[in-house]
Amino acid sequence: MSGSAKPDNRQKGLVSREQRESLNAQRGQVLWLTGLSGAGKSTLAYALEARLYQLGRRCVVLDGDNLRSGLCADLGFTPAARHENLRRAAEVAKLFAETGMICIAAFISPTYLDRAMVREVVGPDDFSEVYLDCSLQVCEARDVKGLYQRARAGEIADFTGITSPYEPPLQPALTLMTSSLSIEDCVQQLIECLG
Template sequence: MNGSSTLVCRQDSRVSREQRELLNVQRGQVLWLTGLSGAGKSTLAYALEARLYLLGRRCVVLDGDNLRGGLCADLGFTPEGRHENLRRAAEVAKLFVESGVICIAAFISPTCLDRAMVREIVGPDDFSEVYLNCSLQACEARDVKGLYQRARAGEISDFTGITSPYEPPLRPTLTLMTECLSIEDCVQRLIECLG
């Protein structure tokens, strides 16, 4: 290739985030749902997505299980693997925010440090941490995949809540007691959180 024909690999967008938000008639933001396996993260994420769709809002769900089947398929469940999984998810969530889309992220995200990293990547003004507070007993009772039973039997290592710790958020934007509240009540509170 000669010097006169240069390939440009990156070009800044000529469409601003503000223009995208104006087109979408909403502000891009992230609702980050965190809690134990079985606390209701995916259930609420998809119920909220359906409600927002009916309200004409543009949104997307990033679910831990789905990302691990594709974008994060190369990662394990070690602390390092979990950290990288969340870093990648945060980068994807940020792209949606910059496109003026509401991103509903459903990840166990067990450590305060990792959630702080996600907040930093997304940006604190665009990030709402939602703690799905549910007892371990209730989560185990809801466990249709039998993961808790397998973890207690030693078949799954580094399982959050059994052999790996979960650190509840210290100051979440919203706490939902999913053991006591209905799905409809939780969805309504999430919509109110979005503003």
């Protein structure tokens, strides 16, 4: 983060954000879902997307795994590469919000500093951090990809929750205890968080 704002040298379009939001009948914003692998980020992101679609609201999901198969396929999992992955995701999320879309972003985003960077890129008025609070034991039990087992066997370096830390948000807009709440209850709370 820098102490001074960078000049906005982007090309200006002929349709304003306000016009897009008026057309969409909603405010563009970003819900940033953070938590350990297995906490339910992707599951909830897509469940919320389906519910918002049923309600006639325009939304999109940015899923960490999906971005790593395309836009961020060139990045590894070092701290610097993870930071760049999140920076790119934040820039894309910001673009969606500026078009009047609800962007649901599902990323582990394990550090305070990286999430602060995301908030700065997106803009604090458009950003809501949602912490999916789920114990490591439950996350490991849900691990359909076998990632935790591979990390414990030393096959995956810097795996969040095992060999790399996860720093829970200090003041998230919403905390969801995903080990005890149903998907439906979580989705309802996420909709209320959107306002």
